Amino acid sequence: MFITRADLRQSLHGESRNYPxxxxxxxxEGSNRWQAASTFFCLLALKKQQIVQLHQSAPYQDISVTPGPKYYT
Structure with a gap:
């Protein structure tokens, strides 16, 4: 299971149009450890490219993903 840009856009726009x-x-959810680690790595790569922003309130808490400065370009 790899996340594509289309999957990311669908996930981000599915929650709320004003603040995806x-x-x-x-x-x-429903992924095995390898798939979850792979998805996390891909999100880190997207973060480095400023396509998404990653936010975590405290260590070991869930990480939220929002569009980054280059998401819409």
Whole structure:
């Protein structure tokens, strides 16, 4: 299971049009450890490219994903 840009857009726009956001926990629901780790790695790569922003309130808490500065370009 790999996340594509189309999957990411669908996930981000499915929650709310005004402030799109989803959690990594919900994205990885039903995945095995390898798939979850792969998805997390892909999101880190998207973060580095400023396509998404990752937010975590405290260690070991869920991570929320929101559009980054280059998401719409």
């Amino acid at each position: 956001r989803f959690s990594i926990k919900s994205l990885c």
